[in-house]
Amino acid sequence: MTRTARLVILLTAVLLLGAVGTGAVLHAAHRAGQRDEQQADGPAVRTGDVSLRPADGRTLLVRNLAWGPHRDEIAAVPTGDPDGPRTASGVKCLRFHAAAGTAVCLQAVHGALEDTYRAVVLDAHLRERHRFPAAGIPTRARVSPSGHLVAWTVFVSGDSYAGTDFSTRTALVDTRTWQIEDNLETFHVVKDGRPYHAADVNIWGVTFADDTRFYATLATGGHTYLVRGDVATRTLTTLHANVECPSLSPDGTRIAYKKRVPGAPADAPWRLYVLDLRTMRETATAERRNIDDQALWADRGTLVYALPGDYGSDLWTVPADGTGTARRLMVSAVAPAYLG
Structure with missing residues (x-):
């Protein structure tokens, strides 16, 4: 050759x-x-622009738990088609909530020796405005209806509300000034009409009424209470016993919450209830399973909450008035926020 x-x-x-x-x-x-468009054995997820001020109707944002490249990203779906394709934002959060063009995203920062955590305030395009260190594992997050206040709760010891061996830290930030109350346990407590002081006071699960008033859970002496908070006076006033992770209705008249019920297992003690703030009358919802979440009001009559699912959590809904039945809203999702 x-x-x-x-x-x-x-x-x-x-x-x-x-x-x-x-x-x-x-x-x-x-x-x-193809994988970007369709997750194996799960909902379709694709990348795209996600805005807190949607131009095409009411939108539901969630932390996407479907396996694939967009797991843990905040994703958007139309409220009328929660099973439809999800638009992933590229922003990963462990806990998330949004209102009025402001979002709070609780994130893990993975280190060589251990993870740390932070709370990031985002603008309407999910771009970072400000960040704060978080003292422990993220568990709850809320934004006020105006977007001017954000709050978050983390576990600083323990990792479950079911027992008594845990401690939380709840912070509140004004997004207009970036002034932070990094521990609501420093607020003055009024219990049963009298000033109250105890070393075991624990606060978690803020839900906002406006830019001054909020509600939360206070634990002390082995009991939990619904408290009304006032940012201006830095006070917490007890209103009702056996209330955890409150969520205020859009009209400000009712609180959805998880309540410990007699006879329930120690590791699954809660059922979902609604409290009328004018009469203090409790109504059990039709959801009879254990609820370890801070429920969200989808509208004036419907609650949304997370239950364990195949990929972590699914979202379920139930009427707030005790009627109807629970139904699954979305698979592989948690931390919902309704926009528009």
Whole structure:
């Protein structure tokens, strides 16, 4: 074989190998694109722009738990099609809530030796405005209806509300000034009409009425209470016993909450109730399973909450008036926020 023939054969082989390699890369890219559109055994998830001021109708934002490249990202779906394709934002949060063009995103920062946590305030395009260190594992987050106040709760010891061996830290920030109350336990407590002081006071689960008033859970002496908070006077006033993780209705008249019920297992003690703030009358919802979440009002008559699912959590709904039945709203999702 001549030298020229050998060179021709070598060149042909190189070209063939290059073509095969290019084809493999393009095929892999195509498959990756397909995976970006459709998660295995789960909802379709695709990348796109996510805004806190949606232009195309009412929108539901969630932390997406579907397995794939967009797990833990905040994703959007139309409220009328919660099972439809999700638009992933690229922003990952452990806990999330949003209102009036402001969001709070609780994130883990993975270190070489241990994880740390932070609370990030986001604008309407989910861009960072400000960040604060968080003292422990994120568990609750809320934004006031105006977007001017944000609050979050973390576990600083323990990792479950079910027992008594845990401690939380709840912070509140004014997004107009970035002034922070980094521990609501420093507020003055009024219990049963009298000033109250105890070393075991624990506060969690803020829900806002406006830019001054909020509600939360106060625990002390082995009992929990619904408290009304006042930012201006830095006070917490007890209103009702056996209330945890309150959520204020859109009209400000009712509180959805989890209540410990007699006879329930120690590790699954709660059922979902609604409290009328004018009469203090309690109504049990039709959801009879254990609820370890801070429920959200989808509208004036419907509650949304998380229950364990195949990929972590699913979202469920139930009427707030005690009628009807619980139904699953979305699979593989948690931390909902309704916009628009």
